[in-house]
Amino acid sequence: MxxxxxxxxxxxxxxxxxxxxxxxxxxxxxxxxxxxxxxxxxxxxxxxxxxxxxxxxxxxxxxxxETVTEAAKAQLDEFVHGCSYVHPNGPVVELAERLAEVTPGDLQKSFFCNSGTEAVEGAIKLARKYTGSKEVVALEMGFHGRTLGSLALTGNHSYKHGMAPTINDVTHAPAPYQYRSEYGDRSEAAFAEAAAAELERVIGTHTSGDLAAVVVEPVMGEGGIVVPPADYLSRVADVARDHGGLFVLDEVQTGYGRTGEFWASDHFDVTPDILTQAKGIANGLPLGAFTAPAEIADAFEAGDHLSTFGGNPVCCAAALATIDQLEDGAxxxxxxxxxxxxxxxxxxxxxxxxxxxxxxxxxxxxxxxxxxxxxxxxxxxxxxxxxxxxxxxxxxxxxxxxxxxxxxxxxxxxxxxxxxxxxxxxxxxxxxxxxxxxxx
Ligand SMILES: Cc1ncc(COP(=O)(O)O)c(C=O)c1O
CATH class of the missing domain: 3.90.1150.10 (Aspartate Aminotransferase, domain 1)
Structure with a gap:
C-alpha cells in the first residue's frame, strides 16, 4: 500500500x-x-x-x-459500552440519582437516550402509556426535533417541507409571542390569560379533549427566543392536567443553566410531569434524557422502550462532571x-x-x-x-x-x-x- x-x-x-x-x-x-x-x-x-x-x-x-474531558477519558479507560439497559453501569446510576436531585419536584426516574429529539419521542410514548390517551398539544412556532414524532410537535412548516406526514393526533395552539401579539396591546398578566384561553379554545375545538400531554418549551429557542409572560406556564400546566394530560416541559435547549437558573422552569415556579433534556447535559457528548415522577415513569414496562447507546457510561461520566461545573459557578x-x-x-x-x-x-x-x-x-x-x-x-x-x-x-x-x-x-x-x- x-x-x-x-x-x-x-x-x-x-x-x-x-x-x-x-x-x-x-x-x-x-x-x-x-x-x-x-x-x-x-x-x-x-x-x-x-x-x-x-x-x-x-x-x-x-x-x-478540562474537568469534563478528564472524566470522559477516565471512563474510556474503564468501560465504553455494554448497553445500559442490558448491563447497568456505575455512571448511569450515579447520573440518574443526580438528576433526581437537580430536577424540580418529585421527578425521580430517568430514561437515557442520545439526543433531544429522542428525549421528546420517549416522553410522548410515556405520556401515552401513562394516560391511555393519544392526543398531544404543542405550540405554534415551537421546536422539538426532527424525527417524525417530535417533528409533528414542531410548529413550523419550514422543517417539514416534502417530508410529511408526521404522526397524527398533534394539535397546535398559538405561541405566547408578546412582541407580535394577536390579542392587542395588553399587560403581561392579561396577555398570559389570553394565551392560556387560546390554548383552552384550541383543545376544545380541535381535539377530543382527552389529552396525553401538552408539550412546550419554557422559552422557545428555535422559534426566536420567545419568553412567555410570568403566569403562562402554570396556566398551561393546569389546562393540560384538567384535560387528563401530562404537562411536558421540553428543556432540551433551556436546561443546564442556559437561562441563569439550572432549569428555565425555576424562573416560572412550575414543575412538569415529564422533563426532557439534551444539548448541554454532557457539554457536547451525545446524551439525552427524560425524567418523571416514579408513578408516571413506572407506566413503562420492560420492553416498552430502549436505546442501544442510551446511557453510555462515557457520556454519563461527562454529564456528571458537567453538572459539577455548572453548580460550581457556571x-x-x-x-x-x-x-x-x-x-x-x-x-x-x-x-x-x-x-x-x-x-x-x-x-x-x-x-x-x-x-x-x-x-x-x-x-x-x-x-x-x-x-x-x-x-x-x-x-x-x-x-x-x-x-x-x-x-x-x-x-x-x-x-x-x-x-x-x-x-x-x-x-x-x-x-x-x-x-x-x-x-x-
Ligand atoms: C427545545 C428543543 N427540543 C428538541 C430539540 C432536538 O434536539 P436534537 O437536535 O438533539 O435532536 C431541540 C434542538 O434544537 C430543541 O431546541
Missing part, C-alpha cells in the same frame, strides 16, 4: 470534503473547526473565533472543559453576565432595525425588523435578509452567533455560560456595528 502524505487539512479541503461526502442538510457556515477551548474556536488555518452560539447552545461549561456566571447582556441589548433598541430584545440569562435574542413595513401582530415586518447579512458580517469579524427564529430574523446569543464580560462586550459591540452597517 502506498504511503499517504501527511498533509494537514486546510479550511477549503474540509468544506469541499463536507460538500462532497456529507448530506447537504445545513448551509455551510464556513467556520470549519480544528480545535476549541472555552469560548474560542480555531479553524484549520489558525484563525480564532469568539463563539457566542456554543454549537447551538451545547457547550455550556465551555468548549473542551450557572451563577450565566445569571450575572445575562443580567448585563439584557441591559446591553436593550440599548440596541434605539437602532431603527431592532424591533425587540428579550431573553433570560445567556439565552437572548435581538429581533430585526424593517421599520418601513408592517408585519404580523402589528409589529414591523421581520427582516430575515438583514439578520442573515448581520450574521455573515459578524463571522467576518471573528464572532460566531446564531441567526434564527420562526421568521428567521432573530440574532441569538447563546454563548458558553463561562463567558467573560469583555468577550460579551466585544460581541455586543460587533453586533451593533454590523447592524448599523447592514441596515443602511
Amino acid at each position: 502506498s504511503e499517504q502524505p501527511d498533509v494537514p487539512p486546510d479550511n477549503a479541503a474540509v468544506v469541499e470534503g463536507y460538500d462532497e461526502y456529507v448530506m447537504p442538510i445545513w448551509k455551510s457556515l464556513n467556520v470549519p473547526v480544528d480545535r476549541a477551548s472555552g469560548c474560542t474556536l480555531v479553524d484549520f488555518e489558525g484563525n480564532e473565533y469568539l463563539d457566542v452560539f456554543s454549537g447551538i447552545s451545547v457547550a455550556n461549561v465551555g468548549h473542551n472543559d 450557572v451563577a456566571n450565566a445569571r450575572e453576565q445575562g443580567a448585563w447582556l439584557t441591559d446591553a441589548l436593550a440599548e440596541l433598541e434605539a437602532l431603527e432595525s431592532v424591533g425587540d430584545t428579550r431573553g433570560l440569562g445567556l439565552m437572548q435574542g435581538v429581533e430585526l425588523v424593517d421599520p418601513a413595513e408592517s408585519g404580523p401582530g402589528d409589529a414591523p415586518a421581520p427582516a430575515a435578509d438583514l439578520a442573515s447579512r448581520v450574521g455573515d458580517r459578524l463571522r467576518e469579524q471573528g464572532v460566531v452567533i446564531g441567526v434564527g427564529g420562526y421568521y428567521k430574523n432573530v440574532i441569538r446569543f447563546q454563548p458558553p455560560l463561562t463567558i467573560e464580560r469583555q468577550q460579551l462586550r466585544r460581541a455586543v459591540e460587533e453586533l451593533r456595528a454590523a447592524i448599523e452597517t447592514e441596515q443602511r
Whole structure:
C-alpha cells in the first residue's frame, strides 16, 4: 500500500470534503473547526473565533472543559459500552440519582437516550402509556426535533417541507409571542390569560379533549427566543392536567443553566410531569434524557422502550462532571453576565432595525425588523435578509452567533455560560456595528 502524505487539512479541503461526502442538510457556515477551548474556536488555518452560539447552545461549561474531558477519558479507560439497559453501569446510576436531585419536584426516574429529539419521542410514548390517551398539544412556532414524532410537535412548516406526514393526533395552539401579539396591546398578566384561553379554545375545538400531554418549551429557542409572560406556564400546566394530560416541559435547549437558573422552569415556579433534556447535559457528548415522577415513569414496562447507546457510561461520566461545573459557578456566571447582556441589548433598541430584545440569562435574542413595513401582530415586518447579512458580517469579524427564529430574523446569543464580560462586550459591540452597517 502506498504511503499517504501527511498533509494537514486546510479550511477549503474540509468544506469541499463536507460538500462532497456529507448530506447537504445545513448551509455551510464556513467556520470549519480544528480545535476549541472555552469560548474560542480555531479553524484549520489558525484563525480564532469568539463563539457566542456554543454549537447551538451545547457547550455550556465551555468548549473542551478540562474537568469534563478528564472524566470522559477516565471512563474510556474503564468501560465504553455494554448497553445500559442490558448491563447497568456505575455512571448511569450515579447520573440518574443526580438528576433526581437537580430536577424540580418529585421527578425521580430517568430514561437515557442520545439526543433531544429522542428525549421528546420517549416522553410522548410515556405520556401515552401513562394516560391511555393519544392526543398531544404543542405550540405554534415551537421546536422539538426532527424525527417524525417530535417533528409533528414542531410548529413550523419550514422543517417539514416534502417530508410529511408526521404522526397524527398533534394539535397546535398559538405561541405566547408578546412582541407580535394577536390579542392587542395588553399587560403581561392579561396577555398570559389570553394565551392560556387560546390554548383552552384550541383543545376544545380541535381535539377530543382527552389529552396525553401538552408539550412546550419554557422559552422557545428555535422559534426566536420567545419568553412567555410570568403566569403562562402554570396556566398551561393546569389546562393540560384538567384535560387528563401530562404537562411536558421540553428543556432540551433551556436546561443546564442556559437561562441563569439550572432549569428555565425555576424562573416560572412550575414543575412538569415529564422533563426532557439534551444539548448541554454532557457539554457536547451525545446524551439525552427524560425524567418523571416514579408513578408516571413506572407506566413503562420492560420492553416498552430502549436505546442501544442510551446511557453510555462515557457520556454519563461527562454529564456528571458537567453538572459539577455548572453548580460550581457556571450557572451563577450565566445569571450575572445575562443580567448585563439584557441591559446591553436593550440599548440596541434605539437602532431603527431592532424591533425587540428579550431573553433570560445567556439565552437572548435581538429581533430585526424593517421599520418601513408592517408585519404580523402589528409589529414591523421581520427582516430575515438583514439578520442573515448581520450574521455573515459578524463571522467576518471573528464572532460566531446564531441567526434564527420562526421568521428567521432573530440574532441569538447563546454563548458558553463561562463567558467573560469583555468577550460579551466585544460581541455586543460587533453586533451593533454590523447592524448599523447592514441596515443602511
Ligand atoms: C427545545 C428543543 N427540543 C428538541 C430539540 C432536538 O434536539 P436534537 O437536535 O438533539 O435532536 C431541540 C434542538 O434544537 C430543541 O431546541
